[in-house]
Amino acid sequence: MGVKERKERDKLEMRDKILQSAHKLFLEKGFDQISLRSIAESIEYSPATIYLYFKDKNEIFHALHQQGFGMLNQAFQPLTLIASPFDRLREMGKAYIQFATTNPEVYELLFIRTEPMEHLATCMDDQWTEGDRAFDVLLHTVKGCQEQGYFVGLDTQNMSMLIWSFIHGLCSLGISKHISHVKEARDNQMVIDEIMNNTYQTFQLMLERLKN
Amino acid sequence: MGVKERKERDKLEMRDKILQSAHKLFLEKGFDQISLRSIAESIEYSPATIYLYFKDKNEIFHALHQQGFGMLNQAFQPLTLIASPFDRLREMGKAYIQFATTNPEVYELLFIRTEPMEHLATCMDDQWTEGDRAFDVLLHTVKGCQEQGYFVGLDTQNMSMLIWSFIHGLCSLGISKHISHVKEARDNQMVIDEIMNNTYQTFQLMLERLKN
DNA sequence: ATCTAAAACTAAACACCGTTTAGTAAATTT
DNA sequence: AAATTTACTAAACGGTGTTTAGTTTTAGAT
Numbered sequence: 178m179g180v181k182e183r184k185e186r187d188k189l190e191m192r193d194k195i196l197q198s199a200h201k202l203f204l205e206k207g208f209d210q211i212s213l214r215s216i217a218e219s220i221e222y223s224p225a226t227i228y229l230y231f232k233d234k235n236e237i238f239h240a241l242h243q244q245g246f247g248m249l250n251q252a253f254q255p256l257t258l259i260a261s262p263f264d265r266l267r268e269m270g271k272a273y274i275q276f277a278t279t280n281p282e283v284y285e286l287l288f289i290r291t292e293p294m295e296h297l298a299t300c301m302d303d304q305w306t307e308g309d310r311a312f313d314v315l316l317h318t319v320k321g322c323q324e325q326g327y328f329v330g331l332d333t334q335n336m337s338m339l340i341w342s343f344i345h346g347l348c349s350l351g352i353s354k355h356i357s358h359v360k361e362a363r364d365n366q367m368v369i370d371e372i373m374n375n376t377y378q379t380f381q382l383m384l385e386r387l388k389n
Numbered sequence: 390m391g392v393k394e395r396k397e398r399d400k401l402e403m404r405d406k407i408l409q410s411a412h413k414l415f416l417e418k419g420f421d422q423i424s425l426r427s428i429a430e431s432i433e434y435s436p437a438t439i440y441l442y443f444k445d446k447n448e449i450f451h452a453l454h455q456q457g458f459g460m461l462n463q464a465f466q467p468l469t470l471i472a473s474p475f476d477r478l479r480e481m482g483k484a485y486i487q488f489a490t491t492n493p494e495v496y497e498l499l500f501i502r503t504e505p506m507e508h509l510a511t512c513m514d515d516q517w518t519e520g521d522r523a524f525d526v527l528l529h530t531v532k533g534c535q536e537q538g539y540f541v542g543l544d545t546q547n548m549s550m551l552i553w554s555f556i557h558g559l560c561s562l563g564i565s566k567h568i569s570h571v572k573e574a575r576d577n578q579m580v581i582d583e584i585m586n587n588t589y590q591t592f593q594l595m596l597e598r599l600k601n
Numbered sequence: 602a603t604c605t606a607a608a609a610c611t612a613a614a615c616a617c618c619g620t621t622t623a624g625t626a627a628a629t630t631t
Numbered sequence: 632a633a634a635t636t637t638a639c640t641a642a643a644c645g646g647t648g649t650t651t652a653g654t655t656t657t658a659g660a661t
Contacts, residue, residue: 223640291565335591346558353503379547435611
């Protein structure tokens, strides 16, 4: 009697349908433009139906947040194959920037918007472990670099935090409209991308000088 | 017959009253909790009245944005007296972090939220010049450092952008709830402040190693 | 002092929003 | 076939930003 199983599948399918629709909408129209009502309309159900599958809007954001972290981890997956820690670190930075610039809305959801974080804070179960794990990977890579003579005398955790801060700051400034000081950059994404690349390259040069 | 002048004064006073009220409200209740209606209530006028002094809500944010930049510039004012560029750079970073941590809501408005920026983009008059000027100060200081043997061979603009990215990233992560990897940091502001200080100190050590 | 025209202000409405409630229709179990 | 659980929704609640139409207050001219 697989009716129970089918029902469960249906339930998950519906959840997924809602999430897919939300994802599509917030890619198309941006963040503040997603409403439960627009999600409901796009899946051709009434707004109240969504509350049968999600507690509230934050829970939808939370689910998208998890999904986004999945995407990011997937982007990092191939990099674990790189043996040299310093090379791996460089490529991790590149991949991070690449992810942020090609999925700015997702990046915003993951690292800039505070809504799902605040929601998580109220949950007892630590589901922000994905973030912890990602940071552990960074820590491990920095440690590897140090064993090869980079960043000697600098604390591993502080150095990791430094690197993350820089990359995150660069991505944040690139995604938001805050890169000024070059008037062409105001609306030209290509100029912004170039600034980001140049800045990252300079960072890389800086790190290379920190050997021995 | 100074009646016309008085009316103009009254108009400006009212604008200021609205802005003060908005500022107070968004310090008290946070960002998303400010509504035109709550502003109106706190100044004891009807919501529609606000539209006689501001085009829309974005224009209020925009005005607060300018005001916030004034505060930041004021915090930077004393630092121009520091003769040594490298010392000045260090103190600028400290002042920036200090500003961000003591006025997180203002910092969020200035550098994280995109609303007033998007509004500015539609304005023809370039009023984001304050940001440009602040960056010029940074550029000038970095150039000074280079003349004293720091960061040689690195592009001035890229280096400035690197520094701003790092500091901004650090502040962003500190303000939002995204610093994980230390479970105590989840809700303890003191731990977060310490992480930020340690990270900045490490950055400083790094820069010092880049002499010659 | 009275009339007029402009300025200041607001009540009410509009079209949204997230969320809840109460009730209907369909599917499943008995 | 009846009873019960499940899936769904219409309508409402209290909130938002904004507009409109109309009222009150003020200023200047007669």
